[in-house]
Amino acid sequence: MTSDLHERSSDEEDTPLAQSGKRRRAAQVTIDEEYDTEDGEYNSDIALSQVSENLNGKTTPEVEEPPKRVRRKVKNETPKKKTTRKLKKIKVESSPKKLTTPKSEEDKSVKEEEDEQEDDGGYKWWEAEKEDDTIKWTTLKHNGVIFPPAYEPLPSHVKLYYDGKPVDLPPKAEEVAGFYAALLQSDHTKNPVFQRNFFDDFLEVLKECGGTLNGIEIKVFSKCDFNKMFEYYELQKEQRKQLSSQEKKQLRLEKEKLEEPYKFCELDGRKEQVGNFRIEPPGLFRGRGAHPKTGKLKRRVYPEDVVLNLDNEAPIPPLPEGQNWGEIRHDNTVQWLAMWRENISNSFKYVRFAANSSLNGLSDFKKFEKARQLKDHIDPIRKDYTKNLKSKIMLERQKSVAIYLIDVFALRAGGEKSEDEADTVGCCSLRYEHVTLKPPTTVIFDFLGKDSIRFYQEVEVDKQVFKNLAIFKRPPKQPGHQLFDRLDPSILNKHLQHYMPGLTAKVFRTYNASKTMQDQLDLIPNEGTVAEKLLKYNAANRTVAILCNHQRSVTKTHAQSVQKASDKIRELEWQKIRLKKAILQLDKKQMKERPKFFEEVEDITKEDEMAIHKRIIEREVEKCHKKFARDNDKRKFENMELLKESDLKEWLDKVEEQRLNFEQELKTGVVELKMASTVEKLDKQIEKLDQRIQNSAIQLRDKEENSQVSLGTSKINYIDPRLSVVFCKKYGVPIEKIFTKSLREKFKWAVESVDENWRF
Known part of the structure; x- marks a missing residue:
């Protein structure tokens, strides 16, 4: 075994040992009216509706409503005078400073190329200013949306069977049956709710189509046999897998060519990227957690269902003969390009600008600036809600406890849910059974939060908060009753507006997440390797994720991934021991x-x-076979002469030679060094291996600690991105280690607007 093996980095995964020549580096109701402390009577006759009525408050869903200014474009219409916008400077607190970049020449050139691309005509909106927030744009042109491909009927021999008989289904019904068949071996189809919802919608579509084509009447789900359809879809899936890399590349290029006109739009004369310009394909809704609508049919969306939004002068995207857009709007007070109503929850879906667009960047900037403003108001807010914990007015007590829970434990505000929605709750919608009290001051929260993720925490609370929760739970309340029966998010948010314009319960989560991150980063010493600093950054991020209850289930591949990382570390240690033997x-x-x-x-x-030895040899043999197949795919695509089996055999012979060398080395204990080496050279190699082992061990520890916590959600949506930028600049960590390329584009305003001294 040569010393070359010791130098091979983990980046050489796809290069077989036999082919690697060179090394690579790496309403005010009082308490007395509601609750008599002497006899313990609780008056439940005064309902929330009365409180809301007295306050003139109405619960409204936080969904973007269709814009008020709507009209269809008419031929020969005189266009209105365009709105002009004056620009106003947005303050940035510090001058930008260059981030640490990779040292290698290759990395430098890549970075320089990216910088040139980014600087070329880039619109730095954060250095401009806007006076009118209601006007989002002056001109907007785009090419509409891409619809999913039309359904292709199954071959005549592939059918649904009912009670052992083949069924001829109309194409629309066959498509719906196919949605279920494709999932036949998944956990979804084992769910009785999923089965029931699918079958109800399937029968409805079948009825719309006039029934089956061969007169078989389908009534009982258990008599349906989807196996033939499932086998067909599995065969199709397998055939797609068998495509060569070049064939897959060709399909990808064709897809990109089709999508190219839809990827960008013209916003106020400049090119901006569009987010998801594809209409969602039909299918079966799955939902998260125990969703009551799981298995229902997501119906196909047609052009007649879609509303487009563009400026008066923009050309209307063409459609095939006989098709028309549902509506054309010219509303420059909104940030969407197209919308339609989906049938599952009867809500609107939007095509918006991409995450890195100037409008989205400005929205992010405002969100985090709003959270920063809260630090100037948080003390009086806390003082007031602490004082009102003893208020004689029940509503005031409930508001104070709710704000306390939102502030201290980062609970979401919560809201009303209909019976056909998942039973997820937040602070205002907590029920009797979601809170357990353990004297003197311990509270156990146990409920399903957003996305049906369980929120379970056992916490210590303020003594008066504990007392109030006990009051909120007193008879005649019982499981199923609202804990905060005088409160809803609209009342709470209206109360918060008195402290600061635009303040809502959600702002508290962003504020506390960013404040916590700032406090955690302040504890990190500026020492150690980049890997060690990243470990500490992720630990800080994890603290925020836990605060915000950003959990995730352990992935199916986690154990395998950990094992692979452990094996890698063990191989590096073996290489180091081998070099020491050589010394x-x-x-x-x-x-x-x-x-x-x-x-x-x-x-x-x-x-x-x-x-x-066995792992190394097996890996090398696999690489040889993969390289042989990959190279021949490429040669075939380029009409070149194919590699012969003898070429593969030559590679495999070298691997076999390596295996024999391992056997000999194990037998004799003598390390064979092909190249002339000195003690000094071997010491340097060992030093490099020690560093790689240390970095790999840190990464493995990080992987295990983050297995059940979603760091991305908090990092992207709740932690001010400028904090991550400051960390990179202050600690000499490449920004690429924290933000992916897409996130660097999304948060370009943050990267370029602060230096290492900026603070949240």
């Missing part, structure tokens, strides 16, 4: 001079070495 072969005196250095030489057993 002793060159100079036996080294053992006496550095006894501690060579202590680990005896730590590895022959069984461990054999297992490592």
Whole structure:
């Protein structure tokens, strides 16, 4: 075995050993009216509706409503005078500073190329200003949306069977049956709710189509056999997998060519990226958690269902003969390009600008600036809600407890849910059974939060908060009753507006997430390697994710991923021990001079070495076969002469030679060094391996600690991105380690507007 193997980095995964020549580096109701403290009577006759009526408050869903200014474009219409916008400077608190970039020449060139692309005509909206927030744009042109492909009927021999008989289904009904068949072996189809909802909608579509084509009447779900359809879809899936890399590449290029006109729009004369310009395809709704609508049919969306939004002068995107858009609007007070109503929850779906667009960037900027403003008001808010915890007015007590819970434990506000929605709750919609009290001041929260993620926390609360929760739970309340029966989010948010314009319960989550991150980053010492600093950054991010209850289930591949990482570390340790053995072969005196250095030489057993050798050889054999297939795919596509089996055999022979060398080395204990080496050179190689082992161990620890926490949600949506930028600039960490390319584009305003001294 040559010393070359020691130098091979983990980046060489796809290059077989035999082909790697060079090394690579790496309403005010009082308490007395509602609750008599002497006899314990609780008056439930005064309902929330009365409180809301007295306050003139109405609960409104937080959904973007269709714009008020709507009209269809008419031929020969005189266009209105365009709205002009004056620009006003947005303040940035510090001058920008360059981020640490990779040192290698290759990385430098890549970075320079990216910088050139970003600087070329880039619109720095954060250096401009807007006077009128209601006007989002002056001109807007785009090419509409892409609709999912039309349904292709199944071959005549592939059918649904009912009670053992083949059924001829109309295409629309066959498509719906196919949605279920494709999921036949998934966990979804084992869910009785999913089965029932699908079958109800399937029968409805079948009725719309006039029934089956061969007169078979479908009534009972259990008599339906989807196996033939499932087998067909599995065969199609397998055939797609068998496509060569070049064929897949060709299909991808064709898809990109089709999508190219829809990827960008013209906003106020400049090119901006569009977000998701595809209409959602039909299918079966799955939902998250125990969703009551799981399995229902998401119906196909047609052009007649879609409303487009563009300026008066923009050309209307064409459609095939006989098709028309549902409506054309010219509303420059909204940020969407197209919308339609989906049938599952009867809500609107929107095509918006991409995350890196100037309008979305401005929206993010305002959101985090609003959270920063809260720090100037948080003390009086806390003082007031602490005082009102003892208020004689029940509504005031409930508001105070709710704000306390939202502020201290980052609970979402919550809201009303209809019976056909998932039973998820927030602070204002907590019920009797969601809160358990353990004297003197322990509270156990147990409920399903957003996306049906369980919120379970056992916490210590203020003594008066505990007392109030006990009052809120007193008879005649019982499981199913609202804990905050005088309160809803609209009342709470209206109350918060008195402290600060635009303040809502949601702002508290953003504020507390960013404030917590700032406090955590302040604790990180500016020392150690980049990997060590990243570990501390992720630990800070994890603290925020836990605060916000951003959980995730352990992925199915987690155990396999951890095992692979552990094996990698063990291989690196073996390489290091092997090099130390080589040093002793060159100079036996080294053992006496550095006894501690060579202590680990005896730590590895022959069984461990054999297992490592086996993994290496198996991996190399697999790489040879993959390279052979990949190269031949490419050659075939380019009409070149194909590699022969003899070429593959030549590669495999070299791997076999390596296997024999391993056997010999294990037998004799002598390390074969192909290249002339010195003790000094081997020491340097060992030093590099130590660094790689340390970094790999840190990454493995990070992977295990983050297995059940979603860091991305808090990092992208709740932590001010400028904090991450400051961390990178202050600690010398490349921004690429924190933000992906798409996130660097999304948060370009943050990257370029602060230096290392900026604070949230």
